[in-house]
Amino acid sequence: MMADNTKENITVVPAMKLELVPVPVSDVDRAKAFYVEKAGFTLEVDTRPTDTMRVVQLTPPGSACTIVFGTGLYVATAGRIHCGARLRAFADSQRVR
Numbered sequence: 001m002m003a004d005n006t007k008e009n010i011t012v013v014p015a016m017k018l019e020l021v022p023v024p025v026s027d028v029d030r031a032k033a034f035y036v037e038k039a040g041f042t043l044e045v046d047t048r049p050t051d052t053m054r055v056v057q058l059t060p061p062g063s064a065c066t067i068v069f070g071t072g073l074y075v076a077t078a079g080r081i082h083c084g085a086r087l088r089a090f091a092d093s094q095r096v097r
Helices: 028-038 085-093
Strands: 020-022 042-050 053-059 066-071 074-077 080-083
Touching (some): 028 042, 028 053
Parallel strands (some): 020 066
Antiparallel strands (some): 042 053, 053 066, 074 080
16 A cells, blocks of 8 residues: 655655765876866865875866865775765865855
């Protein structure tokens, strides 16, 4: 038997947005050049908070979501991205709105 879809029994799903997508790359400068010059992304951040960490954050045209890549941010293997606490902390402190 199917449940009646009434206001009383429908679960409200909160509005969610995808804001930051980590992208593993092998060459940060080459990836940055491609996304900015060929794909038309806007460069939001290119910084080196430490000697071993570089963060590049880009926004696609017309999007509220950004991509991030760099060095010292996460461990990436084919098909998987393991974001570290440093990337999450940096993303939280640098939100593009």
